[in-house]
Amino acid sequence: MIDETVSEYRAVISKCRELFEKKTHDYGTAWRVLRLPSITDQILIKAQRIRSIQEKGEQKIGDAIEGEFVGIINYCLMALMQLGFTSKDPMELTFEQVAPLYDKAAEETLDLLMQKNHDYDEAWREMRISSITDIILMKLYRVKQIEDNAGATLVSEGIGANYQDMINYSVFCLIKLNFATDEK
Numbered sequence: 001m002i003d004e005t006v007s008e009y010r011a012v013i014s015k016c017r018e019l020f021e022k023k024t025h026d027y028g029t030a031w032r033v034l035r036l037p038s039i040t041d042q043i044l045i046k047a048q049r050i051r052s053i054q055e056k057g058e059q060k061i062g063d064a065i066e067g068e069f070v071g072i073i074n075y076c077l078m079a080l081m082q083l084g085f086t087s088k089d090p091m092e093l094t095f096e097q098v099a100p101l102y103d104k105a106a107e108e109t110l111d112l113l114m115q116k117n118h119d120y121d122e123a124w125r126e127m128r129i130s131s132i133t134d135i136i137l138m139k140l141y142r143v144k145q146i147e148d149n150a151g152a153t154l155v156s157e158g159i160g161a162n163y164q165d166m167i168n169y170s171v172f173c174l175i176k177l178n179f180a181t182d183e184k
Helices: 002-027 036-056 065-084 095-120 129-148 159-176
Strands: none
Touching: 002 065, 002 095, 002 159, 036 065, 036 129, 065 095, 065 159, 095 159, 129 159
C-alpha cells in the first residue's frame, strides 16, 4: 500500500506542478510579494470555500473543490519556498529557477508523509474528506496563531511542518476524489 501511496502522491503533485508552471508562465512569480500571513490567508479562503460547499451541499460558482485542494497544495508549496528566500533574493524568477525549489519542497513533504504514514498505517484512507477539510482548517488556525506570535512556539512544530501537513492532507483528499486518475 505504501508504494501505491507514493505513486498516487506523485501523480497528484505532477498535476499541481503542471498548473503551477502554467500560472508561472502567465503571472511570473508575483506570489513572491506575499508575506507568509498573506499566503496563509489565501489558503484559508480555499479551505473555507471547500467546507462551505460541503456544509451547504451545493455551490453557486462552478469551480470544483478539487481545484481548491490544488490551490492549497500550490500555496503551501509557495509558502515553503518563501521560507527559504531572503530579502536579497529576486522577486521575479523564471519557472526554471523555481521548479527545483518546488520539486524539493514537494519531495521533502513526501518524505514526511511516508514517515507519518508508516506510524499511522494509512489511517487517512478511512477518513472522510469533510474531516480532512476540518483538519486543514485547524492547521491553518494554528499557523495563524504562530504567525501572530511572531513565529515563536513553546512545544509545537513550526510553520513549515504545518504547511507540509496541509499539503499531505490535500493530497489525500485529491486521491480520495480520484483527481489524478487516468479517467479525469
